[in-house]
Amino acid sequence: LAEGAAITLWGAVTKVRRRLAAGVGVIVAAVVLLVAIPLTPLLPQWRGAALWVGVAALGLAAIVIATFIERGRAAVGAWVDSLSNTLRGWE
Numbered sequence: 001l002a003e004g005a006a007i008t009l010w011g012a013v014t015k016v017r018r019r020l021a022a023g024v025g026v027i028v029a030a031v032v033l034l035v036a037i038p039l040t041p042l043l044p045q046w047r048g049a050a051l052w053v054g055v056a057a058l059g060l061a062a063i064v065i066a067t068f069i070e071r072g073r074a075a076v077g078a079w080v081d082s083l084s085n086t087l088r089g090w091e
Helices: 002-014 017-045 049-071 073-086
Strands: none
Touching (some): 002 017
């Protein structure tokens, strides 16, 4: 996380989009790994109904996330336009 934050800060200070995006990617990957790795010992215990309930919960979560993404497209579009204006002139 610290390295990702440092890369993100470096990209913002030097105004280089690729560095900024790489830093954000490193942060996202670190958070996913910090959450996923501690959960791996639980996977062999999931069998039968618990496995299918987990799969259904993941599917429901994906549908809810997709719904929120669809509803927020206008806000995201405005945010992307604002970000593009802010990053104008960067490499």
